[in-house]
Amino acid sequence: MTSTSPVVSLRGLAKRYGEATVFSNVTLDIDPGEFVAIVGESGVGKSTLLNCMAGLDTWNEGQVILHGRDLQALTGDERALMRRRHVGFVFQAFHVLPHLDVAQNVGLPLMLLQQPAGRHVEEMLHAVGLDGLGGRLPQELSGGQLQRVAIARALIHRPALLLADEPTGNLDPGTAAKVMDVLAAQTREHGAALVLVTHSESAAARADRALRLTSGGIA
Incomplete structure (x- = not known):
């Protein structure tokens, strides 16, 4: 975004499953270039909150802007197009496609947007430290390398918002620290807002803000 308007704003957001409240009264603004970590007890709905930010999940009260x-106010197709253009995702389980090589996995968002990949993919692989690995299949890579593929794929289309759900959860501490270095550096370089859900205190400590989600709101 070229203005100082928040990338994403939540206003009084509430999510329930039947009679059970997952969270309520979540109000939050996240600005361009900001790194926000969200922590909280297991089951409090941190991943659900990320999904609501991207319009992947529904909510019972409030607004997501x-x-x-x-x-x-958007149709399902309009939400999907918003995600495709403006959101990148990094998950704990990597979610790379095993039948595509590294370069094809990274370039997938550009293909979906009908934009040329080529040199952009090579530059992104260099940026995340995967030079020369574009032709390899995912099963030939380590966990840390796979997470770098996921980061490159999430940023290749220069999204305004990057959502990372426990991206270091499957990695050893040393590899996790290196992956966080890449994630934070690349997000800053691209000017994206980064929202990280994590149980890792060391990962949360790197954020500009660390917020705790509870059933009653966020602080």
């Missing part, structure tokens, strides 16, 4: 658009 992404890149200036009220997601609740």
